[in-house]
Amino acid sequence: MSVIARRDAARKEQRPNPDERGLPNAYFTDEAHYREEQERLFRRTWVMAGVEGTLLEKGAVVQADVAGVPIFFTRNRDGEVRAFQNVCPHRGVRLVVEDQQRAAMITCPYHAWTYDLDGKLKSRAHFFGPGAHATAEGEALHACEGLWPVRVATWNGALLVNIDGNAMPIEDYVAPLDVEAAGYDLGAMRYAGVVSSTFEANWKLTIENFLDAYHVFAVHPTLDSLMTPDQRKSSVGSGNLIYSDYYSTDTGKAMRGGLPLIPDMPDELINVSFFGVMFPNWMLSIHPAYLLHWHVVPLGVDRTRVDVHAHFVGEAATDAAHAEARKKLLDYYIALNGEDESICRRLQQGRQAPAYDGGRFSPYWDGGTVYLANLVRAAMAQAD
Secondary structure, eight states: OOHHHHHHHHHHHTOOOTTOOOOOTHHHHOHHHHHHHIIIIITSSOEEEEEGGGOOSTTOEEEEEETTEEEEEEEOTTSOEEEEESSOTTTOOOOOOSOBSSOSOEEOTTTOOEEOTTOBEEEOTTTTSTTOOOOTTTTGGGOOOBSOBOEEEEETTEEEEESSSOSOOHHHHTHHHHHHTTTSOGGGEEEEEEEEEEESSOHHHHHHHHHOOTTHHHHOHHHHHTSOGGGBOOOEEETTEEEEEEEOOHHHHHTTTTOOOOTTOOGGGTTEEEEEEETTTEEEEEETTEEEEEEEEEEETTEEEEEEEEEEEGGGGTOGGGHHHHHHHHHHHHHHHHHHHHHHHHHHHHTTOTTOOSOOOOTTTOHHHHHHHHHHHHHHHHTO
């Protein structure tokens, strides 16, 4: 069975029934519920926290925040990515306040304790008194192995972390995505840059909107012109993944602007754009000529930042020959996000209406929205 036929068959099995409802308004408006999600959902599963492309070389140190937990990434001397909670074990001061690309050590600004890029404690100045620095002999009674590591994994440029360390194996988490991405040689992709947008809406509304192919004809005139109505497909769920695909007309192909295609794609994928959400906050889209990792960052119960990290094939990510094409494409996504921000803001405002009870769903279009709501419910129930 072809990829397209398999996906279409799965869609037919996940049509919402007339009695299904989405999440109650409190899931989008209640501060206490938002804090519970951060602690009981975001800290207990794999979440996106950045991209490898920001760690350009050995010695790079880059900060992030996951559900209120300050962390930082390093690229160590072996080129491996590590992650740590951004706090000194001594007195709890924040260690890293500025990103760096060529750090030799991590030095605490309070008492100058130092750690290497693998988080190992290296020195404690004046630990036993003026000029009496900690030595190997003196450390036995005052042991400190170093920084607290954060479980970290990568997937084709995306940086994923699990704060509590108890989430499923990363191989199991990404397994549904590996199936859908199998036709793409994403090892050829290189990081080009990021554009960011802020949405005055709850993070779940931002993700629901990303999955919603139904609104394209009403909200996105430029995107709508790139395909015929039957080339927009509804979203469908598989494990932690919810996805949809769009099919390009000749107008859509022109958006590539001469950018090289991902190598060795099967013929049936050459004009397909794949849109996926890895629950809870990692959105991605795989296009014939580029890969976008969409990092959804909750900033509050009604405020969300979306960082769109762009990757292109090989030298096309950075060379001058494709600079105009890259800029045109990223400008397009800035405009697209602007259209989505406006509608997401109104979705958030609508959640203040007490009569709204979770929605009335299209049996054709809204399977992904229902699937996402059920993932949220299950995750919060499991956290009890």
